[in-house]
Amino acid sequence: MTRYTSATPDDRREMLDAIGVGSTAELFEQIPEPLRLGRPLALPDGMSEAEVYERLAALAERNADAEEQVCFVGAGMYDHYVPAIVDAITSRSEFLTPYTPYQPEISQGGLQVMFEFQTAMSELTGLPVSNAALYEGPSALASAGYLAMGATKRRKFVVSRGVHPHSRETLATYSVGYDAEVVEVGLEDGVTDAAALAEVVDAETAAVFLQSPNFLGSVEDVEALGAAAKEQGALLVVACDPITLSILKPPGECGADIALGEGQPLGNRLDFGGPSFGFFCATQEQIRRMPGRIAGETEDVDGRRGFVLSLQTREQHIRREKATNNICTAQALNALGAMIHLAWLGRHGYRELGELLVRRTAYARERLAAVDGVELLHEAPVAREFAVRLDAPVDKVLDRVAGRGIAAGYPLGRDYPEFEDGLLVAITERRTRAQIDELAEALGAAVAAEREGVVA
């Protein structure tokens, strides 16, 4: 008997008798003999809790995490401090273990949290409608494409090269399915090439996808770029960062029809990439085309205020093949973490955090630009992340700097062949001025060493 099951030999006997069979094997006889495995699984035997702990701790030991390295890596996920109350609350069984709230009478906790979360994301993006979260950022963007096709009955997507590479790739993957064409528009000095964009957006265009700050950290002029979409009747989809929304003009005020993004920076740990969540907000027009769960306010038979899953007629369990999206299990717990983090920051703390990042980022950018062998990749305004060029092989430089306990940034060459020498550096409130100064010093030393061919 495993420690998670309760059936004792006596229980089993009584239960088998009640069923009217002699053994559980009889119950498995409905599986045709040739399809029964007939041998033990080739997996190790079970272990005690202490042994499992030791085993996984040993694996974890072999990762260089942000507790061990000073982390300047961003590229969509950031080493923000997650307040202790987030863990304290999300770890409560009452939030951790229930299923999706199909029985609202006993799920008011989760449903109200969704409602509060929707309100918060709506406030952040300046759009009236928010869902209760999707898987993560890139697939949320792909879902926006699916929505746009349904809304416009068109099949062409125009995507800025400033959009996160993972988002562009995911959109492409999905597009094969719903048979849409994806056209990419390049960057000029760090921002989307407005002229080129206006070029390709046409009457066939279902949606234009922008990201601000874009992957190179630049704050885009979404309003100006979006004009092309408006003219052609295409939806404007803006991917954004939920932290810098504290200081940047909300997409809703820039003409966006849909604003979405990766939610990790809000109350979610890095977790090597997941689970986090994707947020998704839209205009009132799109409310019945939204993907994912949406909580709504209502009343019970006695007139008590309550919350339910509303607009379920969009969803797979009701509409099946006509559903606006196939998503079922999403990321409710991660959205709760975000809501707690936002409440903890509060209206003013949230803004102060944004200001802190902009200022420290500006400081770091100046500091690095002054380093010999390091120069800015672009001059566009940035908020929390910026790109530089290194006058030495980026990977080699990163290895040297890693030797000093610093993860210096994200090598742009991974996704942008044109930026083989590019490094993307991210700043969070955890990155102190002293750490930034050390990064500058370490990068300078590493580039110099590489140029002089000093053996690492």
Added chain:
Amino acid sequence: MTRYTSATPDDRREMLDAIGVGSTAELFEQIPEPLRLGRPLALPDGMSEAEVYERLAALAERNADAEEQVCFVGAGMYDHYVPAIVDAITSRSEFLTPYTPYQPEISQGGLQVMFEFQTAMSELTGLPVSNAALYEGPSALASAGYLAMGATKRRKFVVSRGVHPHSRETLATYSVGYDAEVVEVGLEDGVTDAAALAEVVDAETAAVFLQSPNFLGSVEDVEALGAAAKEQGALLVVACDPITLSILKPPGECGADIALGEGQPLGNRLDFGGPSFGFFCATQEQIRRMPGRIAGETEDVDGRRGFVLSLQTREQHIRREKATNNICTAQALNALGAMIHLAWLGRHGYRELGELLVRRTAYARERLAAVDGVELLHEAPVAREFAVRLDAPVDKVLDRVAGRGIAAGYPLGRDYPEFEDGLLVAITERRTRAQIDELAEALGAAVAAEREGVVA
């Protein structure tokens, strides 16, 4: 305003108006001017949560904990594995944040836990009455002395030198207060010298204090040793280890009037020595002399089963100077951890744990005894811990072994001048055979190196 307070400037104004003063300063005028500090406290300014975390993490980094070193140190606190459900449950606000259950109607959770805990400790010790925990082991033993004086109206304590040095010291400290004399009885080949004990126990003796397994790890023949106490009408007080009680004869069956001990091995982490808890069990005769909280079963006005703090007439808040003890805040949460750990082990897992320790300890003892330069300090039977002699300065050997990531044990010289060359080695279920073999190898190498004067 700190982040833990809610009073905004507006709130303050309204509140001051309601009070009828112009400022909070006025409220502090009841403190005579010369006694007001009149300057800021000479403490650093407040820090953000992230900064406090980094600061304390940096301090923690400078400790060699059992995650970093293989820990063979025991001496009263042991590196057992604490099941994950212990943290999950004890961290729930409902258990973590309430005060002592003075309002039973809204404290049934805590009170029932106490009742379950008392039942468990009573089962473990074989004595009918248990309290809901005291501070920790040594002060629990001192409290037993206080009880014994009250019960016997005598003022002499006879203590085996096998009792934990901290317990003997604490008893001595307390005894100065209630003016008792403490007589120590030595050890013979690892166990209490029976003859010497019989010698000193007399008609003035309030209590005889034994420990089994004693500080050297030896299982004492409590029954035989206790006879002297019985003859003279002194109370027999037995300090025991809550893990090895799973296989050793319970004190209650050995004639003990009081059984107590350090509770840390049950569901409590090492925490550099605390908080843990002390358990305290006794015979029915002593129930109204017990120190500490005791929960009792009763009914509510509708006949519902419920639990309350019973026998409060023993306690300081009712009896004041006539109280059986001065204890108020104790260690409720730690006792909860113990109860969960015991439920998790269960009747059979608990026993298996004890057997596992005895067998691994026997193996380790043999293994080390076979090492050149290491010999047994005594041959008495042991359960979870044993003592050896090293043929080289113990501290130097420990430093060398520490260099290999092993905390080899507790140097007996700290408390027993007669055992300057002694090392006490503890085994838990976390110490694998491989680790034991490595310890033997490392000890041998270190002793050899010391003898040959190799520079460390």
Added chain:
Amino acid sequence: MALTQTPMQAEKAQTIYEKSKPGRRAAALPAAEVPEKPLEDLIPSNLLRAEPPRLPEIAEPEIVRHYNRLSRRNFDLDSGFYPLGSCTMKHNPRLNERVAALPGHARLHPAQDPRRAQGALELMWLLQESLSEICGLPHVSLQPSAGSHGELAGLLLTRAYHADRGEVRNKVLAPDTSHGTNPASVTMAGYEVVKVATNERGGVEMDDLRAKLAEYPDDVACLMLTNPNTLGVFDENIAEIASLIHEAGGTLYYDGANLNAVMGHSRPGDMGFDIVHVNLHKSFSQPHGGGGPGAGPIAVSDRIEPFLPRPQVVRREGANGHGPGFDLDFERPKSIGRLRGFQGNFGVFVRSYAYILSLGGDGLTEASETAVLNANYLKARLARGRAGDRLPIAFDRHCMHEFVLSGKPMKRDLGLATLDLAKRLLDFGFHPPTVYFPLLVDEALMIEPTETEAKESLDGFAAAVEQILAEAEDNPDLAKNAPYTTPVRRLDEVRATRQPVVRQQLD
């Protein structure tokens, strides 16, 4: 004093925004440490936000109270029996939470150089190997974020597989008992759903299957199946079904939501499936979190492997004396590409791998065995007495890990809809089964006890159903107006959809 409502009912729902008061806050931020330049000097003012969003202003103690109190308005798995069919509400070991929280996992950046994330990649590889053995298929991708995401992946893989062979196929077959995500995924993947009927044993109606295959020659891309299916029965014809589909050139997709019935007993790969998704949040103990997170890894056969999503975790034999190393492989020319950001829901992988290590092969096999035992026992209990009459089993045979009852006679004889029974169960402290699914069954009740429930819980549930049916005989309104003791009572869902209020209005 007579009680008019429960304490929780008396507590009026208030959102955190309604508890906000200007000037309050919980967060203290570090000092800037750098020149405090005006934002306008750093970012053009036309790109800046005028007013901060109206987030709540509230101090930490009240935030904690707010969410603690809210949490108690949820029923959860750690409070009681949760036999929600098709959802596998099994115990969530806290050990898994502990290991997932280790900084080496929780604070590992997803873009970390693989050479400095060897532990994480090895863990993912070990999980892939384990799922491969359990599913009986050689290759695994952990990328999909949940079951429906896995379904989409499987259909895109099918499309890529056929395209690679120069084929274009447009139809996907699915039984009328299939879960809603199946058809929804089909549409998203650009296919058309063709329903296949169910036979009297609850399995696929073979003649209808043959008919549909004949109706759409060379146009059937895939058959999506759950086995045991959503009726909880194992389709004995699976081998024949597989060969029919394969002969027709289609792929066979296994919806793994019901894998908890067969772990160590039977493997989708051996049944002939080409693609399988596994819900780690079902069979592998990832907590459901009130609606996620989960993960939906897919296991596939050799012929599908070339098309797996990018990147794939691979093990490379160590060069010159080094041990083997793990890496992310992006060089997959035929890959369908990415389905999401980074490498998947790693935190979920840690939990599920810890679960697999804890139980081991034998433990998993026994878990499925006990799940099937519990389901058949509860089915037997509910075949007795009133339940036996009012709630007959939809397909009368041994079930696997779950079973489906029909409330049709109950509705006919007592006027009680399945919904009423479900709502009344709330007053007895039980989470109701899944209701009105599968659609095939009138007034369906889909019951999955899972292996981690004790016999006492099953007996208690059966007794409650019996009592509800009994009380309904002389007072059906009792159930029709239920629940009475929940934090709120029946809610107006129609209004919520007709005039949706999906966010708080703030002034």
Added chain:
Amino acid sequence: MALTQTPMQAEKAQTIYEKSKPGRRAAALPAAEVPEKPLEDLIPSNLLRAEPPRLPEIAEPEIVRHYNRLSRRNFDLDSGFYPLGSCTMKHNPRLNERVAALPGHARLHPAQDPRRAQGALELMWLLQESLSEICGLPHVSLQPSAGSHGELAGLLLTRAYHADRGEVRNKVLAPDTSHGTNPASVTMAGYEVVKVATNERGGVEMDDLRAKLAEYPDDVACLMLTNPNTLGVFDENIAEIASLIHEAGGTLYYDGANLNAVMGHSRPGDMGFDIVHVNLHKSFSQPHGGGGPGAGPIAVSDRIEPFLPRPQVVRREGANGHGPGFDLDFERPKSIGRLRGFQGNFGVFVRSYAYILSLGGDGLTEASETAVLNANYLKARLARGRAGDRLPIAFDRHCMHEFVLSGKPMKRDLGLATLDLAKRLLDFGFHPPTVYFPLLVDEALMIEPTETEAKESLDGFAAAVEQILAEAEDNPDLAKNAPYTTPVRRLDEVRATRQPVVRQQLD
């Protein structure tokens, strides 16, 4: 359907032993890995246990459910207002739990060589320094486990101090308002308590103090005082009191339970106290845990220092270029010795030090200021309306962090005892104040809101008291039979003491 009781009331209390069933278990243990010799070969059988204790047999899921459900039968600080006088129920920051759980703290063995526990010793030293500054006394020992343990330590220090001077003294003075632990500690320390009367301002009656000192020349060892005292008022005569005691050769002991009133505003050391205990679980945010753990460090003056418990954490200037190091000092010839095992409740030190770092000097000062503001505001609210008439303030003056009302008129006019009011408050979702303490005040209600409560909570509490008094005017039984909505209603405490059932009977 009419509610006869709340869902929780309907749930019959069952202990974990009653949920046990032979053969079940939660724990899996590692394999022995070593020869499985019979126990008898290793330990003489007469020393072995025959039968394992009858611990519960139960699988993990049901253990978790049992304690989760039990937890909900507690009212806690994170659920609502908890104005328990003298207990300082302030917010417990979860940050403190997080840092206390770091392996470097949580898994550090107490016997670790100080050279390998420098972080822990430095933390203790830093906490000592902080408490020294806050208390205005130069030396601190962190060893005592709680307040009452600190009291005992203080009295033993007093005894050692006098003994060192060749004096023997037997009396300890304490005001009639003192907390029960004070006299209890006095007795345990072998002294005799002499009560000192309280004056009309709530402070020490100076004439009585002089009289007592005259009555016991050279026999008064110590005066134990709380300032602000348990009436919540600051004794303005403290300076004179101090000089009287010192002239008489006694020590002045400060019971620090009320330190939360004066942090950064006034310091016991400056008031003339020789020994102070601090309840880290009150002023410094260590959670109360339902009755502990806590910690009761003591701060002392130079003349007391030589007698401090062993070991003491010390900072040693680093030799040859090394930075300063921290050590445990056992070489304290005049020490009273140990009060407990190892170095004290270190986990509590971590939490409280984190709290001090979080707030900083200004934050602590503001915390006390707000605590005093909240108390005076609630006092003012309760001076109005019915509460003003029925529940007059015991000593009518500004209070510090708490205040005491008398239920005497309420009892006289409405027949409501303070206990009845307390029980009725439970139905309103509030934890009652401390009742019947201090003894000096008839039908006392001792109210301490703490600084972390919002004005709304104070207003809500005042409104509830008003409503209870109002409803009592036409129906006093409502309160007399309260509570109605709690998990259980009034319990028979007499029976529990007359025929104590203090453990479960197992067969």
